[in-house]
Amino acid sequence: MNIIVxxxxxxxxxxxxxxxxxxxxxxxxxxxxxxxxxxxxxxxxALCLKEESGANVMAIAxxxxxxxxxxxxxxxxxxxxxxxxxGDFGEAIPSHVAAKALANVLESLEYDLILTxxxxxxxxxxxxxxxxxxxxxxxxxxxxxxxxxxxxxxxVHKEYSGGLMGEFxxxxxxxxxxxxxxxxxxxxxxxxxxxxxxSTELEEMPAGDVSVAVGTTVQRMFKPETSDGAQMIEGSAExxxxxxLNILSERGLKQ
Amino acid sequence: MPDVVPTREIFRNFxxxxxxxxxxxxxxxxxxxxxxxxKRFRKYCRGRPAYRFNNLGKRIMRAMSIMARxxxxxxxxxxxxxxxxxxxxxxxxxxxGTVIVFIDHxxxxxxxxxxxxxxxxxxxxxxxxxxxxxxxxxLLMMMIRRGFLRPPQLDYARVDRKEGEYQRSGYRVDDxxxxxxxxxxxxxxFLIEGFRIAADRLAFEVWSPAGWLIANxxxxxxxxxxxxxxxxxxWWFHAIVVMVFIASIPFSKAMHIILDxxxxxxxxxxxxxRLPRIPEExxxxxxxxxxxxDFTWKELLDFDSCxxxxxxxxxxxxxxxxxxxxxxxxxxxxxxxxxxxxxLNEWVGQRLDGDSKWPAGKTEGVTVxxxxxxxxxxxxxxxxxxCIEACPVGIEHLTSIVQxxxxxxxxxxxxxxxxxxxxxxxxxxxxxxxxxxxRGTWTQGLDFAVKDVRKEAAExxxxxxxxxxxxxxxxxxxxxVARVLSxxxxxxxxxxxxxxxAGNDVRRVGxxxxxxxxxxxxxxxxxxxxxxxxxxxxPHSFNTIKNEYPEFGGGYSIYHYTGxxxxxxxxxxxxxxxxxxxRITYHDPCYLGRYNKEVDAPRRVLEALGxxxxxxxxxxxxxxxxxxxxxxxxxxxxxxxxxxxxMRIKEALALGDIDxxxxxxxxxxxxxxxxVKTSGNEGKxxxxxxxxxxxxxx
Numbered sequence: 001m002n003i004i005v006x007x008x009x010x011x012x013x014x015x016x017x018x019x020x021x022x023x024x025x026x027x028x029x030x031x032x033x034x035x036x037x038x039x040x041x042x043x044x045x046a047l048c049l050k051e052e053s054g055a056n057v058m059a060i061a062x063x064x065x066x067x068x069x070x071x072x073x074x075x076x077x078x079x080x081x082x083x084x085x086x087g088d089f090g091e092a093i094p095s096h097v098a099a100k101a102l103a104n105v106l107e108s109l110e111y112d113l114i115l116t117x118x119x120x121x122x123x124x125x126x127x128x129x130x131x132x133x134x135x136x137x138x139x140x141x142x143x144x145x146x147x148x149x150x151x152x153x154x155x156v157h158k159e160y161s162g163g164l165m166g167e168f169x170x171x172x173x174x175x176x177x178x179x180x181x182x183x184x185x186x187x188x189x190x191x192x193x194x195x196x197x198x199s200t201e202l203e204e205m206p207a208g209d210v211s212v213a214v215g216t217t218v219q220r221m222f223k224p225e226t227s228d229g230a231q232m233i234e235g236s237a238e239x240x241x242x243x244x245l246n247i248l249s250e251r252g253l254k255q
Numbered sequence: 256m257p258d259v260v261p262t263r264e265i266f267r268n269f270x271x272x273x274x275x276x277x278x279x280x281x282x283x284x285x286x287x288x289x290x291x292x293x294k295r296f297r298k299y300c301r302g303r304p305a306y307r308f309n310n311l312g313k314r315i316m317r318a319m320s321i322m323a324r325x326x327x328x329x330x331x332x333x334x335x336x337x338x339x340x341x342x343x344x345x346x347x348x349x350x351x352g353t354v355i356v357f358i359d360h361x362x363x364x365x366x367x368x369x370x371x372x373x374x375x376x377x378x379x380x381x382x383x384x385x386x387x388x389x390x391x392x393x394l395l396m397m398m399i400r401r402g403f404l405r406p407p408q409l410d411y412a413r414v415d416r417k418e419g420e421y422q423r424s425g426y427r428v429d430d431x432x433x434x435x436x437x438x439x440x441x442x443x444x445f446l447i448e449g450f451r452i453a454a455d456r457l458a459f460e461v462w463s464p465a466g467w468l469i470a471n472x473x474x475x476x477x478x479x480x481x482x483x484x485x486x487x488x489x490w491w492f493h494a495i496v497v498m499v500f501i502a503s504i505p506f507s508k509a510m511h512i513i514l515d516x517x518x519x520x521x522x523x524x525x526x527x528x529r530l531p532r533i534p535e536e537x538x539x540x541x542x543x544x545x546x547x548x549d550f551t552w553k554e555l556l557d558f559d560s561c562x563x564x565x566x567x568x569x570x571x572x573x574x575x576x577x578x579x580x581x582x583x584x585x586x587x588x589x590x591x592x593x594x595x596x597x598x599l600n601e602w603v604g605q606r607l608d609g610d611s612k613w614p615a616g617k618t619e620g621v622t623v624x625x626x627x628x629x630x631x632x633x634x635x636x637x638x639x640x641x642c643i644e645a646c647p648v649g650i651e652h653l654t655s656i657v658q659x660x661x662x663x664x665x666x667x668x669x670x671x672x673x674x675x676x677x678x679x680x681x682x683x684x685x686x687x688x689x690x691x692x693x694r695g696t697w698t699q700g701l702d703f704a705v706k707d708v709r710k711e712a713a714e715x716x717x718x719x720x721x722x723x724x725x726x727x728x729x730x731x732x733x734x735x736v737a738r739v740l741s742x743x744x745x746x747x748x749x750x751x752x753x754x755x756x757a758g759n760d761v762r763r764v765g766x767x768x769x770x771x772x773x774x775x776x777x778x779x780x781x782x783x784x785x786x787x788x789x790x791x792x793x794p795h796s797f798n799t800i801k802n803e804y805p806e807f808g809g810g811y812s813i814y815h816y817t818g819x820x821x822x823x824x825x826x827x828x829x830x831x832x833x834x835x836x837x838r839i840t841y842h843d844p845c846y847l848g849r850y851n852k853e854v855d856a857p858r859r860v861l862e863a864l865g866x867x868x869x870x871x872x873x874x875x876x877x878x879x880x881x882x883x884x885x886x887x888x889x890x891x892x893x894x895x896x897x898x899x900x901x902m903r904i905k906e907a908l909a910l911g912d913i914d915x916x917x918x919x920x921x922x923x924x925x926x927x928x929x930x931v932k933t934s935g936n937e938g939k940x941x942x943x944x945x946x947x948x949x950x951x952x953x
Contacts, residue, residue, distance in 0.1 A: 014683060014690050034682070077667075186667040187674045190681060191533075191542055191768025 001055040001149070003046045004109065006102050006116040006128065007039035007074065008093075009064050013121075024218045028065075028091055035070040038117025044181035045147055046115050047078045053149060056080050058109070062089055062101055068202065069193075075200040076192035082200060087207030094214040095123065099131030101207035106136060108205075111173055113154060118143050118177035129177035141168050142177035261459040262372035265360045267451065267490075268483065277494060284498035291505025291599065292513065298555055298598035303537075305551035307521040318520035327647035331566070331877070334404075338396035342437070345390020346512075349444075352383045377462040384448075384465045391441045398434055408565030415579035415632060420609030426563060429603045433508045436500040443493035445469055447486060454482035506602040511562045515648040518560040521553050522649035527640045528850050529802040530657055533767055542767055543661025545622050547593050550655065557650040558590035567642035567652060572880040577896030578635035582642035582652045585628055589655065591615065592627045624659035630668050633659050637899070638763040638885030639845040644876055660765030676889035677766055680773070684755030686889060687725040694719075695751035697730035701737055706748030712785035713748035715819070718800065720793030721756050722921035728928070729921045732944045736792055736816060739950050743829045747790075753780040757796035759846070762803070764886035771807070774799075778809040790814040794846035794920045795884070801851065815847055817919045817945060821856040824863045831952040834865030837914040839943075840907045841868060842927070843878035844920035852876060857919050857945060864952050869910045871903075879903050881926040888922060900930035908940060915943040 012032035020027040046057045058081040059074035061067045071082045085105050089097060119126035133140030146157040154170040159179055233240050248254040266274050321327055325343060329336030359370040371379060401409060411423045449469025452460045461467050473482055504510055533542055544550060567582035568574055574581045594600045595616040607613040614621040624633060633656060642652040663669060679688040698705045706713045723733045740747055758773035789811050791797045797815045823829040841861060847853045854875045861868050873879040882899035904927060907916050918924050927942045
């Protein structure tokens with residue numbers, strides 16, 4: 001069983017975010033990056049499957065700021081192989097490009113299951129898993145919270161709103177967008193990360209042709225705009241009602 | 256009878272055959288003794304190496320000095336100290352007496368030389384009689400203590416298991432067998448002497464006053480005609496009991512007679528203050544201890560050295576607050592496990608009956624950190640070092656605890672709050688998860704600028720630490736320190752965002768890799784900074800920079816701020832304009848008072864302030880932990896029955912009318928401020944940092 005876990009970096013919200021001069025992206029000068037939380041859950045689920053029934057776990061990521069640290073951390077936690085996909089992506093990689101680059105690389109690899117985060121905090125796009133499944137021609141389930149492997153198939157749970165759960169049987173190989181692993185992502189002791197840096201090979205693979213239609217572009221990036229705020233009305237019920245009537249008349253909302 | 260030379264025959268009225276039987280018997284006893292200790296020695300050899308062979312002469316002298324004075328036993332418990340001292344010295348004298356008899360009878364005799372005669376014999380008799388009596392008095396005192404006084408630390412009840420889930424009556428049997436054997440040996444020794452004197456009635460035997468008294472009693476019962484046969488029976492009974500005792504030593508409580516001297520000699524003076532590094536080779540197998548052979552020989556010796564005196568059990572804040580940790584039980588469980596797997600079991604020990612999961616005798620698939628000692632037990636430790644301080648025999652509980660914690664960290668078995676804190680420390684250099692550049696923002700509330708020692712030189716570098724830098728309640732205190740020093744004209748500066756968590760508690764949590772990273776980063780910044788000496792407001796940082804950084808190439812002269820304040824007051828650089836008249840008590844921080852024995856400096860400052868200092872029963876090196884150390888401040892404490900900090904506030908309130916509970920540690924300030932509220936004592940006592948009083952008196 002070969003499990004591939006595509007991961008990516010997102011901005012660390014510990015630092016205050018600022019919009020850059022173009023008004024279409026973040027000012028990335030002082031930003032710190034960390035692994036996308038959902039990808040961390042996908043990795044955790046893969047490692048749990050590995051511990052449960054034995055598997056080869058490979059973490060793969062597109063080259064971006066601080067990505068080596070997250071890849072080596074994955075190795076420290078138990079990933080067997082690391083791949084960095086190189087190419088000219090820019091800093092905010094659109095989902096279509098990311099999925100195409102991953103698909104290009106995955107074509108030359110053997111795999112039974114691909115687990116990745118259902119979405120990421122930066123673009124809230126949630127499309128990489130879907131597009132990857134599309135490019136590779138594989139089945140796909142999203143918002144998955146639990147994976148069970150049985151007779152060459154994956155039994156997965158999908159979370160719906162309103163507390164409903166659905167159970168799916170997925171033919172393998174397949175792609176799953178992970179919402180949450182069965183347990184909190186594990187801690188990677190620093191000594192193991194350092195050891196991984198020394199002893200785990202980080203294989204680089206070129207992304208190949210990623211010229212795909214992206215579909216959407218960022219028009220404007222801005223902080224939530226607030227209005228003037230609320231006005232508190234106090235007094236007895238009758239007073240309050242009268243004041244509301246006054247306000248409505250003042251603004252021409254009362255006929 | 257001036258023509259009778261005082262002496263006595265060793266094998267009085269014994270045939271050659273009887274003498275032969277005696278020697279065979281002795282050899283069997285000695286053989287069992289040697290076999291037992293050989294097995295224990297073999298067990299220690301299976302442990303990892305620990306280098307404790309430097310300054311051997313000094314080590315032996317230190318152990319001799321402790322042993323000769325029984326100083327560690329007298330400390331905190333004069334009754335037990337005195338009783339042990341009498342038994343110990345009595346045993347030593349009787350042992351030396353027996354050795355003299357052996358040398359005289361079995362060696363010198365063949366050289367035609369006879370030592371035990373004349374006045375030497377008389378003095379020998381007197382000394383042995385007196386110490387024999389004192390020996391029995393000491394034993395009686397101990398039996399009264401165990402049988403009637405029953406101090407709580409001698410209760411063997413476990414804190415982590417219910418009654419019926421374990422069997423420790425063996426420990427009590429062991430205690431009483433030990434007393435019983437020694438007591439019977441002492442009594443029968445006197446009876447032999449008495450019956451011999453009654454039979455022979457040689458006048459010089461008054462030099463054996465106890466024996467003479469027994470002879471007189473024998474007389475008064477009209478048993479003189481029986482004296483010879485009574486002598487023979489008691490002689491044999493005494494001999495058999497002695498041989499049984501000797502054979503039992505390596506398998507019973509009596510082993511402490513031999514082992515504890517060795518353990519004291521090999522004790523590390525910096526134990527707990529400076530934790531062991533992990534050798535490169537061992538690191539490859541993962542951090543910390545997994546199997547019993549991962550413990551060093553010294554740690555395996557620690558387990559066997561325990562006499563179950565319960566002082567650590569009594570002193571431990573984790574134990575007092577209802578967590579599953581008792582340092583005594585931790586050590587005893589490791590002994591039981593080590594003996595059942597790579598050693599030889601005690602004759603009577605404990606059993607963990609109700610717990611089929613407890614892996615007695617099993618090694619396959621067993622991890623010491625998790626199976627033998629539960630993770631909850633290991634995480635309960637506040638690393639306050641009270642156990643090591645209380646232990647009379649040099650056991651280093653804390654090192655073993657941290658080594659097992661390292662394993663838990665390596666396997667990721669930890670509280671999620673702790674995991675988040677460690678990730679924060681790793682990502683941002685502080686446990687608060689605040690951006691690094693915010694570390695120095697507390698200085699913005701000052702009306703003067705504080706130097707950045709990375710850019711301009713200053714006499715003192717102030718290592719502020721996480722809590723005093725980021726906790727809003729403590730930032731105010733940090734500003735007070737800055738104002739006081741500035742007024743005194745002290746030239747100091749900060750590392751600002753160059754400073755990272757010093758790593759003291761990270762190391763004690765067991766995250767050694769992260770600790771090393773922090774030390775390397777901090778030392779790299781310190782090397783480039785321009786300063787003469789360091790001072791810190793945080794006792795935890797103080798400990799690691801003082802004791803642990805040197806091993807990583809960072810040797811600095813460092814003060815705790817109370818030490819610096821005391822120095823500045825002495826030098827007249829800080830002058831007070833008025834005396835304070837508050838009634839206060841002072842809480843020694845574990846990492847200052849106990850770890851680094853700095854108990855005078857803060858008291859000198861308090862004295863200069865003029866305040867009335869009322870000491871709590873647990874003060875100085877015997878201070879009681881607030882419960883925050885060793886990373887406990889990063890863990891969930893909701894399952895604790897009563898927080899150590901709340902117990903401590905009660906201890907302070909019991910002193911009567913106290914205005915201020917004075918602290919000298921940022922963590923203490925938050926812990927005790929909270930404890931005053933949660934224990935419902937708001938308005939009765941107020942927590943103050945010592946610097947706040949200093950500013951008040953300026």
